[in-house]
Amino acid sequence: MVQAVRETMMLFDKQDITQEKNITTCPFCQGRELIKKGQRQKKYETAQVYYCKNCDKKFTPGATKHKTFPLRIILESISLYNRLNTFEETAKNVSEKYGIPLSFQNISNWLKDFKEYIPFQRMREFIDKKYDKRDMLVESKLFHNQIYDFKYHRAKTDLILNEDFKHYRFRPLRDFLELIVAECPHQIFKESQLRASEYKDIFNLDQVKISPKTNAATRNTNFVLQAVTNNKLRHQILQEFMLVNDSVTVAVEVPVLLDKDDLSHYKNSLNFIVPITLKDDEIITGHIDMLQIRNGMIHILDYKPSARKQKPIEQLTIYALALSRLTALRLYHFKCAWFDEEDYFEFFPLHVVYKKKRKKNKLTARRAGSPG
Incomplete structure (x- = not known):
């Protein structure tokens, strides 16, 4: 500690x-x-x-x-x-x-003055009774070509899963996070040349609704980054603050990977449209900025300065596809978002890879089927 x-x-x-x-x-x-x-x-x-x-x-x-x-x-x-x-x-x-x-x-005064930024306060009393501070958080440096500070809030995750029935189904996510430190295949992350963040403009976004939202993440970012003058530290300081002080962020810098078998499952078993081709030895890797559990969904968040000028749909969708396979949770349960101190944009990754077939108008169908 x-x-x-x-x-x-x-x-x-x-x-x-x-x-x-x-x-x-x-x-x-x-x-x-x-x-x-x-x-x-x-x-x-x-x-x-x-x-x-x-x-x-x-x-x-x-x-x-x-x-x-x-x-x-x-x-x-x-x-x-x-x-x-x-x-x-x-x-x-x-x-x-x-x-x-x-x-x-x-x-004590600061906790009162800035309580809108630290909803974890409502959880702290319960967690303090049950957890030792050495066991509350799992932290590990992942040496994957560069250093990623993986952190997992075990106590917060347990409380979120146990206090709300609709979150109980996400226990496989907790199981996955618990295993990262001991079982993460570090060599794959060191050797892989394919990064989720490098994929651009590969998906058909016709039926994808990108929604601007009001979210606590923007408020927290605006608050925290007032203290950050070194831009290289923005991610790290924001991740630490949200993980430790909000009530929904359960992990940061989460390593994920996607291989040929995963893509085959999505394409052949689920009929998803995933326009990515991998060779047997190729694996796409990435690290999720922040994971949240709230409102019956798992949220994959990425902090992007100048968020309104960016659209990291591919990167976030690949993260969701990878995490869905790693946890055996349906893609239906995931939302993705990117944000900065002013804007927050979210979408459903399922809508990116699965397109509903539009039903033909009955009159049109009847005419099309009539002779001459």
């Missing part, structure tokens, strides 16, 4: 504590004609003041506008506490790292 705490606190280490994200839009009018107008000195950081030429207003951005402490300290403290550390343990760890005195009251 000490190692897990250490790694959680290292996520922000590649950026200075006083760094803040550059703002590109005005929070009042969404205008983009902004200029920097001096700085406001706070106790532990310096905040940039902006002036909007469009609406003639000054503002200091960020969720910590009226807070003494930098957002990164608040985020680390909240996550450490929700990893089942006590108030005192959390305050001690963060204080020692940053050399800033924190009290348990500071952390």
Whole structure:
């Protein structure tokens, strides 16, 4: 557990504590004609003041506008506490790292102030009684050409599956996640040259409805990324925050693969339209950003900066096809989505590969069948 705490606190280490994200839009009018107008000195950081030429207003951005402490300290403290550390343990760890005195009251106040971003709080009391903090989360570094930080929230998954009957059917997903650390075929991921993310424009999307949605993922992203100035850390910090603090994310960086036999099953047994051909020794691999269980569905999520300019249908559909085979759960139970801090788009992967035959109009059919 000490190692897990250490790694959680290292996520922000590649950026200075006083760094803040550059703002590109005005929070009042969404205008983009902004200029920097001096700085406001706070106790532990310096905040940039902006002036909007469009609406003639000054503002200091960020969720910590009226807070003494930098957002990164608040985020680390909240996550450490929700990893089942006590108030005192959390305050001690963060204080020692940053050399800033924190009290348990500071952390208690942040949990109240930012409760909309941490619905895990409702689960924590039940989980704390049943799980040791060393067993609550499964974490492993997967060396698959690059390093993927696979994490699985065992306690949250158990609670979600047991508290709602419609989620009970997803026990095979839990079984799969439990086996990853011990049985993941790492050599395949190292040797495979085919990535799910590399497939583009291969599916017929005629009957696929891509729906923009209002979702907590965008709100969480907007909140968390205010503290991230190193773009290379965006995925990792967002994944950690959502896994530890929301009530639906059960795993991140989940390894999946799809081979020739899987494709044969979809094409020949289910009559799915999957326009991919693989040789006997070829395997498509990938790592799912986030897995969620909610509303009777398994959700496959991918964080994509500038989401509205992207359409990773192929990548997400391949993830769903792979996970469906690995868990023996029907594709019907999966939804896919991509998002950023502003937009969230979702679709049913089943609609991508299975096309309903349109029924002919009775009058048209009768005419077509009549002679002459």
